[in-house]
Amino acid sequence: MKQFFTNTLLEWNKNENTRSMPWKGEKDPYRIWLSEIILQQTRVEQGWAYYEKFILNYPTVKELAAAPEEAVFRLWQGLGYYARCKNMLAAARQIVSAYHGHFPNTYETIQSLKGIGPYTAAAIASFAFNLPHAVLDGNVFRVLSRFFDIDTPIDSTAGKKQFAELAQELLPHGLSASYNQSIMDFGAVVCKHQQPACHTCPLAGKCKAFQLGLTGLLPVKAKKLVIRKRYFYYLVLQYKDQVFIRKRTESDIWQNLHEFILIEAPAPEDVTALQSTAAFKNIMKDIRYNTDAVSGTFKQQLTHQTIYSQFLMLSVSKKPEMPGYMAVPRNQLDHYAFPKTITDFLGNRELTLF
Ligand code: SF4
Structure with missing residues (x-):
């Protein structure tokens, strides 16, 4: 069964795998690492x-x-x-300071780099150095849980251990790079999350989930994702050609990105009502301002949070004191990194009045 699984995947990879990616077959650990970090929680396209x-x-x-x-x-x-970006930069600096700019070449040293977990370490170790470490990502969990009919939750400690041991047992000697590539690609294009191609699948003859009609039920996850809703109201305060922004430094979403003056409300607020809240008055104090425009609601979906943002464009004729914020010429806003919801707002010419 295990031999059949491994050999079939290697054969499929050799003869049928047409999935192309710029980093495929890459041996440079730096490029492999970069691609793996970028692809965490990001679609290939x-x-x-x-x-x-x-x-x-x-x-x-x-x-x-x-x-x-x-x-x-x-x-x-x-x-x-x-x-991810912050850790990536820290790891690059770590490689330069601790390894003279040479990417480390053992599983343990690779995993000791900032932001690198067992999956990424196994991918770099196997793809760049052909070291015998099996990768375990969402695709691999799915293929293994279905073919072997394993219903241990993949997000449980027991599940992680069970799948890691099985993945390691399936790794063929000396062929880690091509085997790891095979199983990941196979999960992405054949044994897909939805509508797996079971009827043309070369593993179908021995796949337990297919035979038992369980493909839709595997893999199993223990925890349900709880999504929190947040309501952001941004004051886009303009004085002449300048606008006030700050860098987010709290350990929260969007750390190190920039934003306008933020009021976060516990529930959706009417924008007119917002201007009489204590939070608004605390920021604006006795500053005289004009409300030039109000945007619609922008929505940004994160893994655990949905962010609803609305932008109030305010202008002042006297430069106000705005502790914690800096006044930046608006034609220099593109020198700063912003969260997607703000770049969407800035890209909407009709709204920004800039
Ligand atoms: S038969 Fe279906 S469920 Fe089984 S490995 Fe193939 S694609 Fe996946």
């Missing part, structure tokens, strides 16, 4: 362009390590999950 941008701007880990943080964040803008 979206990540592809970012990967190429990063390779073009920073062809080596030394160049990435030497780059100013703000420039790297701007290049990352739109990918979300900015902690």
